[in-house]
């Protein structure tokens with residue numbers, strides 16, 4: 001089905017989707033998609049608007065459940081029925097629309113929903129602040145002047161960095177980023193891409209959704225192309241070109257004719 | 265942690281270096297920058313209070329007397345208590361219009377239970393009254409969250425329902441007198457001066473100790489904190505304030521018991537709104553509901569709990585108001601009690617749009633409103649003039665907030 005099927009020797013995939021489908025009423029958002037990502041690898045997910053990228057990762061994050069297909073994590077078949085299930089597996093998502101609370105400071109945002117408590121119901125601000133600074137430091141996020149500033153006053157790149165740091169702080173094993181550079185300038189895009197590379201170097205599996213092929217080629221090891229809810233190709237980034245990807249995005253061969261198999 | 269000087273040039277440590285404890289000079293400089301860019305906190309309201317006090321004093325020399333000062337504390341107590349609940353509701357970006365009559369429902373229930381013969385003991389009467397208030401908050405909160413209705417509409421319905429309930433409960437009599445000594449004492453008992461001083465000592469020591477411990481533990485574990493000199497100034501400031509209040513009150517009848525209740529409310533609800541998980545969730549939901557939901561916070565549960573806090577504080581406020589008048593009548597909870605309570609929170613600096621505000625703003629705002637009312641009462645102005653002036657004060661407070669917010673947005677402090 002793919003134009004180039006990479007035959008990467010190495011570890012088995014950390015996350016593997018087999019034949020997943022999702023429909024919203026009459027809209028077939030995903031149809032029998034296979035998808036995989038390995039530890040230490042950045043897998044880019046590209047495709048035109050409405051191709052089904054966000055739907056695919058929301059299925060993995062537990063926001064939607066797939067109508068059919070199987071999910072394997074660590075070679076074990078798993079069921080993901082809600083955000084807590086995916087968080088328990090070590091899957092963290094940085095959403096297209098960020099999900100930071102503007103009025104809270106950096107530390108509060110990084111720990112939102114998982115605060116540390118000391119005696120007498122008190123927040124353990126000190127240990128949270130230390131862990132926060134440590135995580136940001138380990139990701140070489142150096143442009144923040146204070147972790148006690150409300151995130152409302154931060155630049156887009158800094159906010160994105162915090163959203164990413166939040167995702168990696170929880171011993172996560174798979175980090176999914178939905179268009180993390182869409183709203184950023186050149187320098188800030190640079191920061192975020194560097195951050196993405198470092199995540200893979202740290203031994204995490206990374207899924208990156210982006211419309212910017214230049215960015216994709218800079219950080220991705222493999223590229224999966226979706227078109228009209230189907231997977232049309234998977235490439236090894238080093239062995240392909242931008243033209244080939246653009247061709248797959250716009251004119252890739254779809255295998256299944258929607259409406260034929262799913263008529264039931 | 266390395267010293268500031270040598271880590272500034274090495275980017276790897278820039279973040280850590282930025283977290284070091286600032287010197288006094290640096291601290292003051294950042295503070296001034298923040299003030300200049302509009303992040304002014306309680307500054308305008310304190311200046312406003314001084315201006316108001318000077319105006320009233322120049323018009324009537326009794327205004328700054330010890331007697332009037334003690335009156336002021338008693339007068340602001342009811343609104344302050346209700347406004348604390350309002351702050352929590354506003355933090356979520358919600359509104360609760362039922363608080364005026366919920367306060368009256370609590371007061372009426374308590375009063376009826378106390379009625380002789382066969383009256384209940386005061387603690388049971390108050391307990392049941394507050395339980396009823398909590399139940400009202402629970403029901404209203406559940407309706408808002410389960411049916412995804414605007415709190416404005418649900419609590420507007422509540423306003424009508426509970427105003428009717430007050431009339432039904434009081435019945436034909438029109439006025440029910442409170443005779444229980446303890447309940448009357450809430451707003452009418454004044455501490456002997458020795459006790460007043462005792463409270464002052466405990467309050468100052470407790471504040472100083474908690475501040476010192478906080479700074480100490482942060483220092484020891486190497487995270488940035490306020491410079492010691494600033495903490496000392498703050499402690500001295502609070503000490504002067506408390507000692508001053510007790511001293512002036514002791515010139516007259518003494519510290520009102522209800523003043524101690526307010527102090528305890530201030531301490532407890534500030535703790536609840538700053539140092540606990542619940543605080544984080546309230547501010548998080550108020551700032552970005554969707555982010556809070558994705559973070560796994562039980563958003564609807566927090567909302568229901570806040571509506572309960574709002575009703576319970578309204579109930580407490582109603583009891584304080586009833587105690588002050590030594591009776592409850594069919595007019596209870598009406599008039600401009602609701603609007604004054606919401607105005608107090610807003611004048612004090614709590615945003616109507618959620619996510620920003622402090623419990624202390626209920627106190628500052630209520631103090632402003634009570635001061636204006638008290639002063640105009642001394643001058644013998646009509647109710648009409650009072651409303652106009654209170655309305656203008658609210659408008660000025662909101663304008664100052666809007667202008668300072670614009671300054672903040674421009675300088676990116678947020």
Ligand SMILES: Nc1ncnc2c1ncn2[C@@H]1O[C@H](COP(=O)(O)OP(=O)(O)OP(=O)(O)O)[C@@H](O)[C@H]1O
Pocket residue numbers: 024027028029047048049050051052053054055056
């Ligand atoms: N909640 C929903 N209800 C109905 N249809 C939906 C829903 N979410 C997505 N869709 C549809 O599913 C298809 C895939 O959408 P999806 O958001 O996954 O696209 P995408 O590849 O992320 O696009 P973009 O690049 O614009 O973000 C689209 O046709 C969209 O209209």
Ligand SMILES: [Mg+2]
Pocket residue numbers: 053054055096
């Ligand atoms: Mg999308």
